[in-house]
Amino acid sequence: MRIGELSRRTRIPVRMLRYYEERGLLAPQRTPSGYRRYAEADVGRATLVSSLIRSGLPTRLILPLLQDDRAAPASGDEEDADEGELVALFTAELARLDSRIACMSLSRDAVRRHLRLRTDH
Known part of the structure; x- marks a missing residue:
């Protein structure tokens, strides 16, 4: 899915999704033309990131929480x-x-x- 669809499904603004990517919290694939492509699992991940940020957790601590195969x-x-x-x-x-x-x-x-x-x- 593209960033607009992820934004609609998660109710997270596109600008915030881009910020999550900049911080390494989301890692979409890129199409040959440069568009972001998100997997179905990114819906849950983006929702979790948003929740953690809203609770006040700094992004520097969110990344280690998301690293499943650390x-x-x-x-x-x-x-x-x-x-x-x-x-x-x-x-x-x-x-x-x-x-x-x-x-x-x-x-x-x-x-x-x-x-x-x-x-x-």
Whole structure:
């Protein structure tokens, strides 16, 4: 499918899909005339990327999440340091997401209570 169809199916603007490609989050094939061609699996991938970005996850952390066939890290010191840094970043991000979820849950509960008070009359 072409970028316009992917945009319609995912409700993600074409400009954002191009941005995802620039960041390495989507990798469409190219036709001989240069048009992007997306696979059916790109619908789910683009939707996941959009969701992760909306939740505040930085794109530098999204790419490792998307790498399904990632090789096990080598045992060299530099690779271990990179992996350790990545683990620290993901740990901090998980704590941030947990905090946002807790805050949003409190807000949801307050709105729910408010609605219940207004509709129980």
